[in-house]
Amino acid sequence: MGDARVVLWDFDGTLARREGLWAGAMVDALARSGGDPAMRPELIRPHLREGFPWHTPSDPWGAMGGPEWWGRMRLVLQGAYVRAGIDAAAAAHAAEFVALEYYRVDAWRLVDGAPEALATTRDAGYLNVIVSNHPPELANLVGAVELGALIDLVITSAAVGADKPNPLIFEHALRVADAGADVWMIGDDPVADVAGAESAGIRAILADGAYDDAVGVTVAEAARLVREAGPADG
Template sequence: MLRLRLVTWDVKDTLLRLREPVGLSYAAEARSHGVQLQPEALSRAFRAAYAAQSRRFPNYGRAEGLSSRQWWLEVAMETFRLSGVREDAVLALMAENLYRDYCNAHSWELLPGASETLSCCRRRGLRMGVVSNFDNRLESILLRCGLRHHFHFVLTSEAAGVAKPDPEIFRTALRLGGALPEQAAHVGDDYSRDYRAAREAGMHSFLLHGHGRSAGPEVPPGHVLPTLSHLLALIEKG
């Protein structure tokens, strides 16, 4: 049985996921301004804009003095530019609306078992925290989705100044959680950023491997979570 004191959690696609694909949300926003765009094309444009912005200004441009709000507004405007929208005033308004909408609970839904698993972990006396490559809206999103009260701390890459898979963000989490690496475990859905990075910081880790993806041969079966509800049994089994 693992002697855990702290469990840290990824958020997006681990505890929460978007209710609808980005392309659908962007297309709906465009329609409200009389602009007809195809969701599939918007999804491709978003991926391109996001990738380019991430390369140019990693971790929301924190090291370059950008705010995450500026960072995301530019991603949204570039998504629409790549889709053929040229009017600057409309671009700015649509970007602002989407930035605000993604902070609201209606844009997100809990993954199956998320609330129940978090509640069970709390009842067993585990300290919990969030370690997420997210911007400073995350506190508000967790609050509005009814999850914030589960966590002793919420550590975003924007606040930490370093992003997963850098193990330094996990070392910061360990300090915040008052735990040694061997007393802590991380739960996430990404092999590199969550599973392997936490282990490089000396922590235990579990990989949520739904969504039809393979966990890979380098992850022992005892470290794989088919659903979040499997976590407690694996912790107890050790």
């Protein structure tokens, strides 16, 4: 065990949000590919409730780079398009554009107070480490939305091969961050972020983030709580 003081941050829903989420990216990809302009995210979203690696965190996919991860996901995306009423050829074509649209920078918005929260923990002597159930290219997006200067390390489930709340991703984060005893997790998912972190012995705070049904404190308040709590016992 090292001695670094570390705050682990979720990304999507905690620090930033993509407009329309995955379903929105798929609608945008369909339009880019010349497909049905009348398709709406709410028609695709019900068909995205399975198939992603974080839907089965107890059954890790294994570490993957971008081409392998997106190659596997392309079949999932095609299936969702078809179930939403898109013919198979158009679905296959549109799926080729989802990665580009998902990471289109102008589709992402920072959560209110996110940069200030990261600055608070940084100024208090913590490393800011993103731990996210995410495709491999997240570090590029973090830089593009101008959070890179406040983030010390970006860890994706794709690169690790395990998704929150699987303890493997938390163990990996602690190891590569050279973390000591003073570690926190801040995220908007009570299972993946909070329960997952706590099962790995990490103090966790539920943040309300970006979504309408989210509960918890603001990211600014979460950062303040970390700053004022002091090191964990032991």
